[in-house]
Amino acid sequence: MHESIAILDFGSQYTQVIARRIRECNVYSRIYHHSTPASVLRKDKVCGIILSGGPASVFSPKAPIPDKKIFSLGVPVLGICYGLQLIAHQLGGKVEKSGQREYGHGNLRVQPHGKLLAGLPRNLRVWNSHGDKVIQLPKGFSSTAATDNSENAAIEDPKRNIFGLQFHPEVSHSEQGILILENFIKGICGCRGDWSMANFLTESIERIREEVGDSRVILGLSGGVDSSVAAALLHQAIGDRLVCVFVDNGLLRLHEKEGVINLFKRNFKMDLRVVSASGLFLNKLKGVSDPERKRKQIGYTFVKVFEDFIQKHGKADYLAQGTLYPDVIESVAIDGNPAAVIKSHHNVGGLPKRMKLKVLEPLRELFKDEVRMLGAELGLPKEVLWRQPFPGPGLAVRILGEVNRRNLRVLRQADAILQEEMVASDWYYKVWQSFAVFLPVRTVGVMGDQRTYENVIALRIVESVDAMTADWVRLPYEILQKVSTRVINEVQGVNRVVLDISSKPPSTIEWE
Numbered sequence: 196m197h198e199s200i201a202i203l204d205f206g207s208q209y210t211q212v213i214a215r216r217i218r219e220c221n222v223y224s225r226i227y228h229h230s231t232p233a234s235v236l237r238k239d240k241v242c243g244i245i246l247s248g249g250p251a252s253v254f255s256p257k258a259p260i261p262d263k264k265i266f267s268l269g270v271p272v273l274g275i276c277y278g279l280q281l282i283a284h285q286l287g288g289k290v291e292k293s294g295q296r297e298y299g300h301g302n303l304r305v306q307p308h309g310k311l312l313a314g315l316p317r318n319l320r321v322w323n324s325h326g327d328k329v330i331q332l333p334k335g336f337s338s339t340a341a342t343d344n345s346e347n348a349a350i351e352d353p354k355r356n357i358f359g360l361q362f363h364p365e366v367s368h369s370e371q372g373i374l375i376l377e378n379f380i381k382g383i384c385g386c387r388g389d390w391s392m393a394n395f396l397t398e399s400i401e402r403i404r405e406e407v408g409d410s411r412v413i414l415g416l417s418g419g420v421d422s423s424v425a426a427a428l429l430h431q432a433i434g435d436r437l438v439c440v441f442v443d444n445g446l447l448r449l450h451e452k453e454g455v456i457n458l459f460k461r462n463f464k465m466d467l468r469v470v471s472a473s474g475l476f477l478n479k480l481k482g483v484s485d486p487e488r489k490r491k492q493i494g495y496t497f498v499k500v501f502e503d504f505i506q507k508h509g510k511a512d513y514l515a516q517g518t519l520y521p522d523v524i525e526s527v528a529i530d531g532n533p534a535a536v537i538k539s540h541h542n543v544g545g546l547p548k549r550m551k552l553k554v555l556e557p558l559r560e561l562f563k564d565e566v567r568m569l570g571a572e573l574g575l576p577k578e579v580l581w582r583q584p585f586p587g588p589g590l591a592v593r594i595l596g597e598v599n600r601r602n603l604r605v606l607r608q609a610d611a612i613l614q615e616e617m618v619a620s621d622w623y624y625k626v627w628q629s630f631a632v633f634l635p636v637r638t639v640g641v642m643g644d645q646r647t648y649e650n651v652i653a654l655r656i657v658e659s660v661d662a663m664t665a666d667w668v669r670l671p672y673e674i675l676q677k678v679s680t681r682v683i684n685e686v687q688g689v690n691r692v693v694l695d696i697s698s699k700p701p702s703t704i705e706w707e
Contacts (some may be wrong), residue, residue, distance in 0.1 A: 205249030221388035244277025279359030309339030418455030420515030445473025446589030640690030
């Protein structure tokens with residue numbers, strides 16, 4: 196049995212990021228519902244407990260609260276953001292609404308006597324996201340760090356091993372955040388670090404075989420990192436009882452279908468079927484401009500395509516998908532937790548009962564970087580593992596407004612030029628994602644002394660580790676200039692190119 200840290204989820208968008216950071220320390224982490232009884236955590240022999248952040252306020256009548264007995268289990272407890280406020284609120288301190296909310300970067304002043312922040316510089320840049328603050332500490336606690344807005348940005352009771360942080364150490368924007376978590380996990384909880392991706396691979400294969408038995412599995416294969424790793428994992432677990440289905444939905448990038456077919460013929464010995472359904476998808480999207488409706492229409496249509504495939508090609512018991520945790524956390528709350536829904540994902544939320552298929556999502560609790568690590572364990576080639584993410588709904592969510600053949604043509608050509616220049620300049624593998632977005636905005640231009648009135652293409656180029664946070668890439672001007680010039684000169688229907696310089700949060704990576 197692995198050493199493990201329990202994370203009680205109070206609805207933070209970053210809950211799984213905490214889990215990811217713990218795994219980076221080679222310690223197994225598991226997310227529990229915020230109301231999980233202390234007796235369950237004792238039975239699971241957890242080494243420590245982390246209370247996540249969340250969108251609620253401790254003053255709300257519906258505020259999620261933990262079993263107070265967790266503080267008496269004898270294992271260390273760390274509260275992050277809302278978790279810190281809960282600790283203060285439940286143990287006799289005082290929390291109040293702050294006169295000045297803190298969102299984004301802040302400056303942390305570290306006191307030298309703290310156990311959790313031991314070994315850190317006296318000043319750090321950290322990431323905040325809160326509107327309440329602790330103004331009076333519970334008995335036994337002391338403050339170990341402060342920000343301009345809060346004297347109690349880090350607190351601890353070293354005798355009971357209870358700690359709290361007002362900021363988010365788990366996000367990449369917080370300096371030394373991984374060291375803070377490592378101080379808690381290894382220095383305070385005493386974990387040695389006995390978990391690895393090799394362990395995950397072995398255990399996943401065992402779980403898949405146990406769940407699937409002798410059943411047949413159909414996998415929706417896109418050729419991207421997620422579905423390719425899922426395919427390789429399932430194939431290793433169940434062999435030729437896996438059937439991969441590639442759906443040409445008319446929303447693919449330039450030459451996408453041909454590239455995927457060639458790639459899988461070259462690298463894999465799997466049963467791959469291709470279904471042409473572009474007309475069906477585009478018909479369902481006709482007149483639809485709202486992003487949520489787009490995603491749902493695409494999801495419904497994928498279900499219809501797989502229903503038809505099963506009727507024509509034989510019975511299956513499972514439909515496998517390459518769903519990752521960022522898809523899940525933006526769409527639904529894990530185990531009913533109160534996480535805010537950011538956007539729907541076409542492959543999250545289950546299947547209609549009429550299909551009589553069980554959903555199999557072997558990557559559901561992993562981030563993209565972890566999926567790449569798993570793919571490396573499985574022996575997948577670099578061209579698969581380091582391919583940039585592409586959304587399940589395809590170009591439909593990169594066309595703002597109605598999706599039609601003309602707009603798809605424009606976007607495909609513009610995006611292909613961007614990808615060509617990213618590869619040629621050796622920047623493709625240096626960034627997390629680079630893509631073009633079609634804007635339903637027309638601007639006046641001049642070409643060959645003639646007035647033009649055409650559409651705008653936006654370029655989105657970001658760096659990230661896990662897609663939960665991201666920042667825009669400072670791409671060299673000469674590359675941006677070359678992309679802009681080529682797009683305007685070569686793509687009929689475009690006379691202006693702009694650059695998206697927003698980070699996540701507050702923006703998302705995809706525009707829809």
